[in-house]
Amino acid sequence: MSYGADDMMTVAASRRLSDGLVCFVGIGLPSTAANLARLTHAPDVSLIYEAGPIGAKPSVLPLSIGDGELSETADTVVATPEIFRYWLQGGRVDVGFLGAAQLDRFANVNTTVIGDYTQPSVRLPGAGGAPEIAGSAKEVLIIIKQSRRSFVPKVDFVTSVGHGDGGDARKRLGLPGKGPVAVITDLCVMEPDSDTKELTVRSIHPGVTREQITKATGWPIRFSADVFETPPPTASELEALRALQQRTAAQHGTAGMIAN
């Protein structure tokens, strides 16, 4: 079965979500990857969405964070304050799954503005639930398409903290979670260096070159000493992804809508 770079990104991201974990899911690419994990190797993952559904099992991908599909398939639906107070800040979330518009070498996330805050060149939606997800989830996964525009040395605005200015920054800031443990792109998978916390390429997707990754990164990207090739998507992963996308397209009219 043939596949594209976006499929590889979604599959690689879904593999990072282990079965049995509790995952706080952002809308868009994270939701696709988390549900693919649930439909393949991680049937016992519990998905939490910020609008209130806990244990959501959507058969089609939601367009918005409060879709009826999420509450109808959930184990329970609680109020939004409870989601943030008891479940996230209370330390019951294993993995926070986030997207980003802009990301820097220490995996800090910007979803607020590109350019100056008062006169932005691009105005983005803002924080939503991300700052607390990035702070309190035990671990964070980030899924984002890679380009020189989105991978910058320093984000224009820190909406959600990754590893701050590196090293033990999170400890200094008093953030309880471990922060980003992997960044999954359409070219590769990066992980923070164990000491400096600078993002380092860990695996390269099939057919992608080191030069491509270097060109699509706004800082001199480092490759880990034992970098390997990301295993390509299996037939069953691709079948599950296609079926999910087709059900979503049939329900919502267009498949393109969900990819942002």
Added chain:
Amino acid sequence: MTEIVSLHEAIATGIRDGDTVALEGFTHLIPFAAGHELIRQRKRRLSLVRMTPDLIYDQLIGAGCATELKFSWGGNPGVGSLHRLRDAVERHWPAPLTIYEHSHADLANAYVAGASGLPFAVLRAYNGTDLPKYNPHIKTIRCPFTQEELAAVPAIRPDVTVIHAQKADKRGNVLLWGVLGVQKEAALAAKRVIVTVEELVDDLEAWPNACVLPRFVVSAVCLVPKGATPSYAQGYYDRDNRFYRTWDTIARERTTFQHWLQRHVLDTEDFAAFLRVHAESEAASSVDSVDKTVHA
């Protein structure tokens, strides 16, 4: 105690120019009918609060009703920007808009503090973000027990909170279910509460742990079937995803927005009339898109 009144009357008597107003609803049960009535009655200088300002706040801001906005995620979910919000912030059209940006956890906690009669909310995780640099309302506080540094944000105490719910009984008790967002907390934080409902019934038939707002916290109940359109009401109707996409085209330019607002809101008498005109526009645009497909 609750009055059961028309939406026109509830807005005319319950909301004054200059009030702090929260219209809440997290994707679900967004009080569009009440928002339109604010526009129709040309309310001005409102200080708006909402976690996820989506189309309804784009409409209120574009119509010139607001001077301030407190929010945590401003966009058209799954579609893109709110063009009227951006035009107001970046080019001061139709009037300057001061924004106060927070996170979801912050505003949810701030409503809880408001509902609890406390002056501020406390939470973790603003440390290291740039949000406090641009929002003077986000401060830090040291825990007197553990010495941990935490974020403190002021309680939200709206003059009026407006929500949409599935049912009310004729005495004014209100029942809602599904995705509840912060509606209960926003209602309990407010001085006055206006609720539009899908149905008025003799008996709510509420189960013991249901989300019910007792009538003594509800100022006015208004019967407005489909009053959350184009968002959804679980058990009644689905979200009109197509209109959320269409809105991007309508709101992109000032002229198309003004034309839409005039025809659909300002020139209609009430929400039932809006729904009729809205249905005509939808039918016309389906014909257009069929024509384009045929001729493509």
